[in-house]
Every structure is written in structure tokens, then in C-alpha cells.
Amino acid sequence: MVLALVAEIVGTIGGFGSSVFFVPIANIYLDFYSVLGLTALFHLSSNLSKIFLFKKGIDKFLLLYIGLPAVVFVILGGYLSNLFKGKYLEILLGIFLILLSFLFLIKKKLVIKAGKKETLIGGSLSGFTAGLLGTGGAIRGLTMAAFNLEKSVFIATSAFIDFMVDFSRTFVYYQNGYIHNHDLKYVPFLFAIGLVGTIIGKRILKYIPQNKFKQISLLLILIIGIVTLLNSFLS
Template sequence: MKDVNIIFIILALIAEIIGTIGGFGSSVFFVPLGNFFFDFQSVLGLTALFHLSSNLSKIFLFKKGLDKRLLLTIGIPSVIFVIIGGFLSKIFNGLFLETFLGIFLVGLSLLFLIKKKLSIPPNNKNAIIGGSFSGLSAGLLGTGGAIRGLTMASFNLEKSVFIATSAFIDFMIDFSRTFVYYNNGYIHNHDLKYVPYLFVIGILGSFIGKKILAYIPQTKFRRLSLLLILIIGIITMAKLIVKYL
């Protein structure tokens, strides 16, 4: 545990548990939290590696079934656009991306909280559009689970099928963007010491999240998740204001 930030490890576990229960995936929490400990590009690299184990765990734990149609209509556009977003992330500087991430988290969480019955018609066109924006956001900002979650929610999937399908799509996204981030130089040797811990957290957090999920109505925890996302977004913005102004 030498030179390993224990607080970061604990927060990563909490992010994984909440991400599993809330259905958004852990990156929506992990990315802004990681920015308090690492530079933005390092966070992108660690997120991709972290999610490989995290999503494999969810696929195994929630293996009641996968929606093959959504794997194609949401998954394929997500993979294409996460590659595009990954390359675009090299164009913009860290300050711009962190600022956009803060605005993105605050805006999206407020939208979901205010428009409680917000829904998307469950057709192939919207699935493709949602998958494209989710992939682009994941590649550029490190997180796209909230957009994908809103898209998939419109199909009224059974809870375990929802999580398994989302995790499988997320795994495809992370597998693809790992190569792009590595090519961009985002995966640094001095950060690799965290990978074994994040691998264990991905498995443990998914397991704990599944156990808790059985006792908490998804609708109630969804609201709590959105409130946490809002708080993290506000803190991200406040940190940037203090740091640069």
C-alpha cells in the first residue's frame, strides 16, 4: 500500500457500489472524484482500466439475460463514437474538459431530477442516437453511463437485464477506448500501481451493490444517485473556480 492514496481507494469503492445500484455505472462518480487526486488525462486512463473488471463483474453477477437488440443498436454506435471521443480528448486541454464535465454533471442531474417522468420513445433510431452520444461522452469526458441509462430506461427492461446489458455495452466501450487512451499517452506507468486495487474494487463493489439493490427500490435510489451526481458536479465546478480564479 506504499504510495497508494487510501482515501482514493475508498472513494472508488463507494463509486462502484453506488454506480451499480443507481444503474449509471461508476464512471459518473469515479471521474469527478478522480480529478481531485490525478490530472484529467490520467483519470481517463484509469477509468477505462477500472471499468474492464467492473463491467465483467456485473455481466457475471446479473447474467439473467442480455438484450441482443440493444447490444447492436446502442452498443455498436457507442463503440464507434467512444473512439472518436477518445481522439478528440487529445485536442482539448484538461481545464476545458473538467469545466465541461462539471457543467455536464450538473445539467444532466438537474434535468433528470426536475423532469422525473422524462422518457425516450423505445425505437431503434433513439437507441442509435443515445448510443452515439453515450459513446462520445465516454471517450471525451470519461463518463457516458447517464445518457445510456436514460436511453435504456425507455425500454422498461427487467432490472438485472438492464444492468447486464448496460455493463456489456460499457465493457465494449472501455475495451475500445483503452487502446485509444494508451495511444494518447493517458495510461502512465506511475498510475499502474492502482490497477490491482481497482480490479478488486470492481468485483467487490459490484457484488456489494447487487446485495444492496435487492433491498432498495430502484426509483428511490435513482433519485439519491442523481442528487450525488449533482453534488459532485457542483464540487467539481467549485474546485475549478478556486483553482483558476
């Protein structure tokens, strides 16, 4: 639970979302499918907290061009996840996190063009990876960065899109059997952690430049990706 709180705080400040940290950490203790189910439930509360705490407007254009394709493709990714063994998905997650962190660390000023086509592609990819691997916030964040949104608008819009994505994949994961009755005991704690972590993250965000903290977050993602990959081969 402490690690979940840390994941929420770091995810809020770094702008990547808590799932990029929560999924690989939780996977150390639970099977991959249970982690996918818990992540969807955890994110529902986490994103509601962000929407409430950063309620300074939501960008309707991004909500449409990123949110809708993300919802469609998270459903597709969620169903496809049932076709692969958990071990293979762990390997994919490890590779994804390593490549993603390297991309951001090397291309520090990487920005996707702020066009409708690029936005639709970014939304689709973020939704698909969220459904298949449990995390897609970094791709969505990269796509949204092209629009130079005010920080609170960025977080609120991203959280609203993420809420739509999580709401959709929760039904898919439940149908796939990823949400188990014995795991539901964690849900009340995760809801509380989502709220508390977002509040702490918001306060810290006032004192730490986001760009500097993002570099630390990327290094953590790289380390977690390597650990996830090694763990998948050793288990």
C-alpha cells in the same frame, strides 16, 4: 480507494455506472487525463463483474443499436479529448454533471422513445461523452429505460455495452498517453474494488427501491458536478 468502492456501489445501485462518480472524485487527486485512463481500466473489471453476477440474458437488439454506435463514437470522443486542455474538460464535465442531474431530478418520468433512431442517437451520445469526458452511462441508461427491461437484463446489457466501450477507449487513451506507468500500480486494487463493489451493490439492490435510491444518486451527482466546476476554476 475507499471512494472508488463507494462509487462502484452507488453506481451499481443507482444505475448510472461508477464513472459518473469515480471520474470527478479521482480528478481531485490526479490530472484529468490520468483519470480518463484509469477509469477505462477500472470499468473493464467492473463490467466483467456485472456481466457475471447479473447473467440472466443480454438484449441483442440494444447490444447492436446502442453498443456499436457507442464503440464508434467513444473512439472519436477519445481522440478529440487530446485536442483540449484538461482544465477545459474538467469544466465541461462539471457542467455536464450539473445539467444531467437537473434533467433527471426535474423530469422524473423522462423516457426516450423506444425506436431505432432514438436508440442509435442515445448510443452515439453515450459513447462520445464517455470518450471525451470519461462518463456516458447515464445517457445510455436513459435510452435503455424506454424498453422496460427486467432489472438483471438491464444491468447485464448495460455492462456488456460498457465493456465494449471501455475496451475500445483503452487503446485510444493509451495511444494518447493517458495511461501512465506510475498509475498502473492502482490497477490491481481497482479490479478488486470493481468486483467487491458490484457484489455489495447487488445485495443492497434487493432491499432498496431503485427509484428512491436514484434520487439520492442524482443529488450526489449534482453536488459532485458543482464541486468539480468550482475546483476547475480555483485550480
